[in-house]
Amino acid sequence: MREIVHIQGGQCGNQIGAKFWENKNSSYFVEWIPNNVKSSVCDIPPKGLKLSATFIGNSTAIQEMFKRVSEQFTAMFRRKAFLHWYTGEGMDEMEFTEAESNMNDLVSEYQ
Structure with a gap:
């Protein structure tokens, strides 16, 4: 499994990103992809929105x-x-x- 998460705006972005890291050792993640979770957080929201999130995942689940x-x-x-x-x-x-x-x-x- 591979995940990419980008969160923009709000104070909870780091908390949401941390949840993805908690699942990093799940049985659905393979050992041969060492950096299988990528996340980025930007405190500045997109214009007209309070919070924006993008998730891209590839999973064997x-x-x-x-x-x-x-x-x-x-x-x-x-x-x-x-x-x-x-x-x-x-x-x-x-x-x-x-x-x-x-x-x-x-x-x-x-x-």
């Missing part, structure tokens, strides 16, 4: 959602739930097996 969707799909596919709707429209059962395999490959790439 999406793997949890992919795992959950894959588990739900597998449970339904084993029971062949709703499968008749798709095969009736011309899809083949093998396409679902291939999609399941692709999803499992995707999850393993994020680990």
Whole structure:
């Protein structure tokens, strides 16, 4: 995971930036990116605003959602739930097996 945070205006900017640093040792951060959190704080807000914040993140945490969707799909596919709707429209059962395999490959790439 990599994070970049920029906060402009207000006195709480340093406190908000500190929260991002607390998560630096989370299991979602990899060791091979040593400087994976960057933050900057400017006390002067943008014109017309009291506070402005920008966050850019790249995370492997999406793997949890992919795992959950894959588990739900597998449970339904084993029971062949709703499968008749798709095969009736011309899809083949093998396409679902291939999609399941692709999803499992995707999850393993994020680990």
